[in-house]
Amino acid sequence: MQRFSLRTALLGFLALSLISASAVSWRRAQNVLDMSHGQAGECPVHHRAMSKELVGLTYGMRLDEPIDYARRLQFPHANEPYDTGACLGSRQQWARVWVCPDCTAERELWIDQQHVIDVTANAPNVCPLHGEPMQKQLVELMAGLIPPGPIDAARPTEFPHADEPYHARRCDPPPQEHARVYVCRQCTAAYQAWWAKAEAEQAGASQPTLD
Incomplete structure (x- = not known):
């Protein structure tokens, strides 16, 4: 009798566990929008195998953007939030989608290029003046018609790769805000020394002369 009761209790416990696990799976399924049904596991652009992943859901009506x-x-x-295109949200919070690693890398590169002009593409990474390896660095991007000054004449021969704002050479400001350039340590030192000398000369010229 005791064996029968113990076996019954054990079976009842297992049944309750299965029911509880099924309930958790059901609730989880209600929160996930499965967009991986009926799609192949190969990226149509990069032709490589993809994996199923959970991403966030976004709601709301918006106009098309360049992205x-x-x-x-x-x-x-790409691995990014899934846009339902619906105005009103629902109980679902996640989407199960196919993700391609090459698409994800392509998206990150595209976003980076929208904010940064990469001047280092296909450019040598050794300073032509000082012969030392240079480092990639983000600098401020400038635009507008600026009359040439003394520094423009000194730059090519004294500090062609200094850490300074990059001029886009265009009148209208580009959509990007920064530029990725190669920076040479010795060029930067020469650039700072040039400015220090120019400021000292300007300060000396502005002082009144004594009769």
């Missing part, structure tokens, strides 16, 4: 056009052609399966 939407790039997404369709360059990175349709």
